[in-house]
Amino acid sequence: MNQPAPLPLVASLLDAPLPPSGIAWLDTARQENRAAFAAAGLPDTKVEAWKYTALRGLGQRSFANGDADAQTRAVDASALALPGVAGVRLVFVNGAFRADLSTLDALPDGLSLQPLSLALQGDAEPLRFALSRHYRDAGDAFAQVNAAIASDGVVLRVAAHARIEQPVQLVFAGAEAELAWHARNVIELGEGAELSLVEHYASRGDAAQLATLVSDIELRDGAQLHHVVLQDAAIGTNLIRRSSLHLHARAQATLHVLELGGALVRHDLRAELIGDDAQLHTRGVFMPHGRQHIDTQLAIRHQALNTTSTSHWRGVANDRARGVFRGAIVVAPGADGSDANLSNKNLLLSPSAEIDTKPELEIYADEVQAAHGATVGQLDERSLFYLRSRGIPLAEARALLTAAFCRAVLDDLPNAALREHLSGLLVAQLPT
């Protein structure tokens, strides 16, 4: 049978040379992941995980791989500063580590943080488990690409029982050129360690880019992570991320996600609660407008006793934009005492916008409390009436209520200065 010619995107990604590493296991893993991608290509919408995100348009484009000029691209460092976040910062421009923009000189005790490119030059063995993974499922295309050609990213470790007071900021900036870049992050919090992490996607300019990121986050027994993700990439950025989170016994993770920018944005967040009494709390808001397409795929797996997860996500779609959300909760056999709760509320602001949401429950244990809810609709008429009856004009009342609707996901973010800033970004994104 004649094989059809691969899509331009697939061809251009396969064209990229595998980064030389000099590490046999890593080279093997890269080759195998590339071979898997070459065989499978891009998923179509018949693959369940990509049902609402068609890659037809993106598939027709091709991107040069990586940026030879990454070290000299002009990036305004002051624009990367976030209120309430100061201190350690690691910056990547078009996927490459930029020492000049990063602040790594005064690392607190217990924190080890370096770019992957550097970490691989030293003892790579601790990274072997994460980096030798094979992605084989249907729909894993971009993870395969990332595993094959990503050569930089973040390697972050917090020693057991270390508490890092200042938030650590990771910045992934895209700049100017039309190209594809990739980043691979490995993050581990030792037993009882505590960390607050701010991840910021901040591309500028209208150049079309494709970025893939894969992150592995491991929380050992009793570790605590506060993680904030701010994604306000430029309108030309196609951003495809996958985060895998492992929570061991008594570990706790709190995640706040703002998805504001980008062209086609996809985030696969897979959390596994593998230790007893682990807790995960996710909060997020996605606000596509214009012709944006923002797709969040949240999958939470309860695998141990007395694990808890709560997820509150809000979506607001305007203009011709499309918001997609999947929130899947699995309670594995034997995960008794699991408590899982998920809600996804959405507002549609325009007749050409679309929201597709799919909360899922898959329960295989019986000592379980699980509930989910999802809504798509408009602002509450009674609330509007209340405000109007107090003399607030309709447009303003709408704006107030919509802002409150989005801001609700930030309520329990402890960093007040950051919360105010993020909340301001949300409001700025709303139609006036």
Place this chain on the structure above:
Amino acid sequence: MNSMINDSSSATALRDNADVAEALGRTYSAGFITEIEMTGLPPGLDEGTIRALSAVKHEPEWMTEWRLEAYRHWLTMPKPDWAKLNIDPIDYQAISYYAAPKKQPKSLDEVDPALLETYEKLGVPLHERAALAGVAVDAVFDSVSVGTTFRKQLADAGVLFCSMSEAIREYPEIVQKYLGSVVPTGDNFFAALNSAVFSDGSFVFIPKGVRCPMELSTYFRINAQNTGQFERTLIVAEEGAHVSYLEGCTAPKRDENQLHAAVVELVALEKAQIKYSTVQNWYPGDENGVGGIYNFVTKRGDCRGDDSKICWTQVETGSAITWKYPSVVLRGDRSVGEFYSVALTHHFQQADTGTKMIHLGKHTKSKIVSKGISAGRSSNSYRGLVKMEKGAEGARNYTQCDSLLIGKKCGAHTFPYMEVKNPTAIVEHEATTSKISDDQMFYCRARGIPEEDAVSMIVDGFCKQVFRELPMEFAVEAKKLLEVSLEGAVG
């Protein structure tokens, strides 16, 4: 060890086993086989089979062509594998596509006594009792309809109620107009197969402005071995017509799986209302998951006219595997779709069921209430779609899915899809999963209610919202069915 003790304990064990066996035998009371002379087509499927089937039924040429077209399309379709079903491959060549009792009765009085007895045993009133029950029944035995009651009374009201085969011969213009208009021949794998080989089913036509004077009902019975039942039901309610239709089904206990792939099409024109209730009690297989019916059904209603309403109510306790999604296409403005479902699975049963509500018209409304109960090692999924298309101005949906788990080895799943393209539409979905709480059990037990009764009371309360929607006789039957199906689930 004393051999006396050994003997007596093994005797006790034996008696216990006998008790258990008896209890199990009781659980599926419809599992008997009727000994009756049958005629039919040999197993196998090709164009010849379809021509032969069409010829046996004296069908017109257009019908044969319609079937062949569906068959050719079916050959090109891949077998679906998206549902989380644990299923051995089906050999479509090993199935006989037509089986019928040898003696074809001209009227109800000529029906073979063995057949009448069968329906009597199942509690379906075909004869004198029918008058008391006041429900018109079409009884389908394997591939053919063996009798339809109350035909005269219905005809007086202008209602056409007969078997599908008869309708194709007697009312070809109506059949041709509506058949396949809701579920096209190539809709899905099993609908295509059904379109090619469907044998019989019910046909209901309620003319303009008529309220059907009694409940209509079809009783499906699979009896013959190695057959599949492929019934096709078409219900058309013209402007302002009302009808309530009940469907029941059973099959004998056998060790091999049998296939049931039905298609049901409902058409509601302006201001018409159709209420379709099902109590599905096909043989579920034994406690080890051996045998049972594969129930792969396409049911869809089309609210074609403004202000029309279609309501699906189903109680699913039978079948080894159930795979069905009774749906409503809400085309007419202000049309209403409802779906009420109780699905109970036990032992190794697998149920994947739910609904689709496709909102096209303005101010359309839909309501979904689904109750899943899983026991034993069974798996029970709700899978649903609510779609608000661009034109669905002011449309409204409310969905509630609750699952109840009884035991540690079963699974309960919820997969709702919501697609909204209209900013004035409102979609709401809520789902919960839990087990019968210790508090509830303690409360009942403290009042002297035995454990099994307590469970059945709690389950009954859990399902009440759905049972309320069933016609009364059906609600009573459904309640009993749940009790029987849950036997042995606790303790």
